[in-house]
Amino acid sequence: MSQIDYGETQAVFTPRPDLPPPAATVGVLGWVRANLVPNWFNAVITLVGLGVIYYIVSGLLTWAVFDAHFAGNSRQACKPNVNIVMDKVATTGILPDGTTLQLETTAARVAVPEGVSPNVRWERRIEPRPQRVAGGRYARVAVEEDHIIEGACWVFIFVRFDQFIYGFYPKDERWRPTVVIGVGLLLIFYMLTDGLPHRGRVAMFLLLPFPVIAYFMFSGGVLGLEYVSNDKWGGLLLTIIISSVAITGALPLGIALALGRRSVMPIIRWFCIVVIEFFRSVPMITILFMAMVVLPLFLPPGTVFDQLLRVLIGVTIFIAAYTAEVVRGGLQALPKGQYEAADALGLGYFKMMRLIILPQALRIMIPAIVSLFIGIFKDTTLVQIVGLNDLLTMMQLGVADAEWTGLSKEGYVVCGLIFFLFCFSMSRYSMYLERKLHTGH
Amino acid sequence: MAVAEGAVRPAKASWFYDARVRAVVYQVVMAGSVVFFFAWLTNNTLANLEQRGISSGFEFLNHPAGFGITFSLIEVSEASPYKRVFLVGVLNTLFVSAIGVVLATLLGFTLGVMRLSKNFIISRLAAVYLETFRNVPLLLQMLFWYTGVMLAFPTVRDAIIISDNVYLSIRGLNYPSIVPEPGFMAIPIAFVVGIVATIIMRKLVKRRRDATGQDFPTVWVGIGLVVGLPVLAALVTGLPWSRDIPELRGFNFRGGSVVIPEFMALLLALSMYTAAFIGEIVRAGIQAVSHGQSEAAHALGVKPSTTLRLVIIPQAMRIIIPPLISQYLNLVKNSSLAPVIGYQEITHLWAGTVLNQSGQALECMAMIMATYCVISLSISGIMNWYNARVALVER
Numbered sequence: 001m002s003q004i005d006y007g008e009t010q011a012v013f014t015p016r017p018d019l020p021p022p023a024a025t026v027g028v029l030g031w032v033r034a035n036l037v038p039n040w041f042n043a044v045i046t047l048v049g050l051g052v053i054y055y056i057v058s059g060l061l062t063w064a065v066f067d068a069h070f071a072g073n074s075r076q077a078c079k080p081n082v083n084i085v086m087d088k089v090a091t092t093g094i095l096p097d098g099t100t101l102q103l104e105t106t107a108a109r110v111a112v113p114e115g116v117s118p119n120v121r122w123e124r125r126i127e128p129r130p131q132r133v134a135g136g137r138y139a140r141v142a143v144e145e146d147h148i149i150e151g152a153c154w155v156f157i158f159v160r161f162d163q164f165i166y167g168f169y170p171k172d173e174r175w176r177p178t179v180v181i182g183v184g185l186l187l188i189f190y191m192l193t194d195g196l197p198h199r200g201r202v203a204m205f206l207l208l209p210f211p212v213i214a215y216f217m218f219s220g221g222v223l224g225l226e227y228v229s230n231d232k233w234g235g236l237l238l239t240i241i242i243s244s245v246a247i248t249g250a251l252p253l254g255i256a257l258a259l260g261r262r263s264v265m266p267i268i269r270w271f272c273i274v275v276i277e278f279f280r281s282v283p284m285i286t287i288l289f290m291a292m293v294v295l296p297l298f299l300p301p302g303t304v305f306d307q308l309l310r311v312l313i314g315v316t317i318f319i320a321a322y323t324a325e326v327v328r329g330g331l332q333a334l335p336k337g338q339y340e341a342a343d344a345l346g347l348g349y350f351k352m353m354r355l356i357i358l359p360q361a362l363r364i365m366i367p368a369i370v371s372l373f374i375g376i377f378k379d380t381t382l383v384q385i386v387g388l389n390d391l392l393t394m395m396q397l398g399v400a401d402a403e404w405t406g407l408s409k410e411g412y413v414v415c416g417l418i419f420f421l422f423c424f425s426m427s428r429y430s431m432y433l434e435r436k437l438h439t440g441h
Numbered sequence: 442m443a444v445a446e447g448a449v450r451p452a453k454a455s456w457f458y459d460a461r462v463r464a465v466v467y468q469v470v471m472a473g474s475v476v477f478f479f480a481w482l483t484n485n486t487l488a489n490l491e492q493r494g495i496s497s498g499f500e501f502l503n504h505p506a507g508f509g510i511t512f513s514l515i516e517v518s519e520a521s522p523y524k525r526v527f528l529v530g531v532l533n534t535l536f537v538s539a540i541g542v543v544l545a546t547l548l549g550f551t552l553g554v555m556r557l558s559k560n561f562i563i564s565r566l567a568a569v570y571l572e573t574f575r576n577v578p579l580l581l582q583m584l585f586w587y588t589g590v591m592l593a594f595p596t597v598r599d600a601i602i603i604s605d606n607v608y609l610s611i612r613g614l615n616y617p618s619i620v621p622e623p624g625f626m627a628i629p630i631a632f633v634v635g636i637v638a639t640i641i642m643r644k645l646v647k648r649r650r651d652a653t654g655q656d657f658p659t660v661w662v663g664i665g666l667v668v669g670l671p672v673l674a675a676l677v678t679g680l681p682w683s684r685d686i687p688e689l690r691g692f693n694f695r696g697g698s699v700v701i702p703e704f705m706a707l708l709l710a711l712s713m714y715t716a717a718f719i720g721e722i723v724r725a726g727i728q729a730v731s732h733g734q735s736e737a738a739h740a741l742g743v744k745p746s747t748t749l750r751l752v753i754i755p756q757a758m759r760i761i762i763p764p765l766i767s768q769y770l771n772l773v774k775n776s777s778l779a780p781v782i783g784y785q786e787i788t789h790l791w792a793g794t795v796l797n798q799s800g801q802a803l804e805c806m807a808m809i810m811a812t813y814c815v816i817s818l819s820i821s822g823i824m825n826w827y828n829a830r831v832a833l834v835e836r
Contacts, residue, residue, distance in 0.1 A: 034559075035559065035560060035561040036560065036561060036562065038559070042559075042560050045560055045562075045563055046560060046562050046563075049560070049562035049563050049566055050562060052566065053562070053566065264464070265464045265467060265468050265471075266468070267468040267471055267472050268467065268468060268471050271471065271475060277818070278810075278814065280817070281813060281814045281816075281817030281818060281821075282774070282809075282810050282813045282814060282817075283774035283775065283777040283788070283813060284774075285777045285778065285780075285788060285792075286777065286788065286792065286806065286809055286810055286813065289788075289792045289796075289806060289809075290806055290810075293796065293802040293806065294802055294803060294806050296489070297485070297486050297489045297490070297802065297803065298482045298485055298486055299485055300485050300488070301485070301488050301489050301492050374576075378576075378577075378578040378579070379578070381578040381579075381580040381581060382580060382778070384580075384781075385780065385781065392578070392580060392581055392584075396584075408584075408588050408589060409589055412581060412584065412585045412589060415581055416577045416581055416582075416585075419576065419577050419578055419581065420573065420576045420577055423575075423576035423577075424572060424576045427575075427576065
């Protein structure tokens with residue numbers, strides 16, 4: 001047996017440290033190469049995209065921050081400054097009486113006269129440094145609209161902000177809605193946080209006694225609280241009231257309609273189908289018109305019916321039809337075995353629904369219900385058509401005020417931002433829930 | 442053996458627990474309450490109408506409406522009867538919805554594809570658009586387009602000149618209209634012929650591809666046919682039209698055609714809002730096509746563009762179309778917000794002007810709701826038909 005003697009020359013594998021990946025594929029540079037300039041076509045698109053971003057962001061910042069007015073408490077604080085850039089044609093002109101007009105400067109910063117709205121034709125109103133020339137005329141300088149530096153007037157928003165939030169709710173009583181909505185939000189967060197005790201009880205509290213307490217807090221008239229009639233409720237407060245009442249009322253109604261639609265009893269099934277399909281196929285605005293002009297005809301003569309209540313009833317029934325379809329989706333998503341198991345245990349219909357089916361179906365439905373709520377929240381803006389003062393209407397009323405005329409841009413931006421914050425955070429939450437619920441499968 | 446026979450038999454349940462008896466009882470109660478409820482409503486309504494001295498019925502449809510309409514697709518005047526006004530409203534609703542659907546689809550698909558782009562900037566831009574437009578109420582967007590953009594355009598005298606004889610001002614977009622002259626009909630006919638030829642070509646190409654594998658540039662030839670044939674027809678017939686050019690007279694333009702600012706604002710708001718939802722649907726639809734599908738196509742050596750056209754899109758469309766159509770439905774329903782900015786479609790004319798003028802609240806609301814029901818149910822009918830057609834045949 002000859003043994004091969006490797007002796008001292010035996011090669012020992014000593015791994016060398018890995019070479020770093022090519023510099024062009026990692027880090028910031030690699031990310032840029034892979035995501036922004038993988039080829040010339042994408043490089044061009046990236047450049048165009050950056051241009052668009054620059055254009056929007058710079059314009060927005062200039063308007064909303066750099067040229068904006070923040071301080072003050074009246075319209076006077078927001079007089080826009082005008083940069084007049086005069087070219088040769090404008091600086092020298094021959095007036096009708098033959099005199100030649102020569103302006104001294106080629107760039108002047110002139111304050112705009114009071115009460116001038118951004119929509120007027122500037123060239124007719126502005127008379128910068130009016131110069132008396134022969135014949136007692138004033139020289140007029142054409143100002144191009146591009147040269148008007150017109151920043152946002154946030155003063156308007158600051159002054160009116162309380163009205164945007166509370167409508168015409170009396171100033172001294174505004175702590176009441178604030179407390180109710182604050183407590184409501186806290187309870188909702190408590191209910192939605194995992195792992196806290198008594199979440200079910202909190203939910204029950206929110207669903208049943210809470211709306212009653214909230215109602216008495218809002219309208220007062222008991223326990224020494226001053227009475228506030230509901231035509232004074234407005235702004236964001238009203239938007240929140242309408243959307244929460246609608247979803248709270250629509251859930252039980254929608255569940256009933258959805259169960260009815262899946263029922264084996266033909267009359268009940270058809271009734272539910274007709275109700276659901278009818279309300280889903282007409283726009284909400286027609287329901288609001290119905291609530292305003294037709295509902296009074298349907299009730300016994302002499303019935304006086306509160307306007308807000310009419311709108312709430314209309315919106316709730318309307319949303320219930322959509323909720324019913326969401327619930328139906330949840331019910332259909334449950335495996336058939338669940339129903340069969342409940343039947344096998346000898347549970348009756350209502351016990352089966354209450355103990356087996358609905359708890360599971362409602363869990364699956366939460367993201368869809370949140371999306372539905374986002375929809376309602378946005379749709380409450382329609383109530384202005386029947387004369388309720390929601391957030392958007394309060395903003396429009398503010399702009400219509402003679403003192404703040406022409407500031408609709410600021411109003412729309414703030415209004416849009418408030419809606420965006422609410423809707424965006426809710427949609428993020430629903431996406432988070434969807435991801436969470438999906439892990440189980 | 443000793444057990445009596447009767448003991449094995451289950452005790453006969455009381456009729457009270459019989460599911461069939463209960464079903465009958467429930468339904469009778471249900472039907473009874475519905476009938477009673479409607480009888481109560483009718484009774485109240487009749488009493489109310491009598492008290493207010495309103496005569497019900499559709500007699501008023503034949504009376505002259507007596508108010509002018511700024512935008513109409515058909516001939517209408519102040520002497521036209523109410524039923525004509527109703528038709529104008531329905532047509533205006535359908536018109537703005539149809540154009541809105543086309544614009545929203547184009548923009549939505551572009552956004553959906555942009556959102557999936559590997560290019561970071563592009564996908565972020567699309568994401569910002571989608572989130573912004575989805576989360577701000579449509580009514581606010583509509584008001585923004587109307588008062589913030591359309592009404593901020595300069596007056597007629599300082600109208601922005603977009604191109605030759607096309608003016609943009611606070612009165613809308615004025616552009617030269619085309620007045621057809623004899624022989625003009627050849628152009629639309631050529632257009633229809635182009636479409637039909639393209640459809641036939643597509644069928645033939647598919648048959649040949651299935652049989653032999655040979656492909657054919659269907660899209661380009663199709664575009665050539667649909668665009669080229671009308672152009673050819675126009676040239677052959679010697680450009681059979683004249684132009685009616687808008688001219689500034691006094692405080693407004695005379696001649697030509699105009700797109701009114703209310704229409705533009707409504708159209709922009711509807712299509713940009715709906716496009717955000719469509720973009721999200723398209724993104725989800727394309728992402729839902731399994732990655733293995735495109736990998737398999739690549740493994741077979743299919744070009745990326747062909748993979749997209751023949752493998753990804755057909756499968757994605759099956760997921761995209763149902764929610765897409767319900768977005769179209771939403772667009773039609775949302776066009777009812779027009780009263781806020783003053784575009785005269787069915788809700789504005791019928792629930793606003795005519796209802797107030799004639800006092801026939803019940804009839805007016807019933808007609809509007811029936812109109813929307815018919816539109817919605819026909820669209821969902823189309824959707825069900827499509828779903829049934831493309832549904833996967835599962836075992």
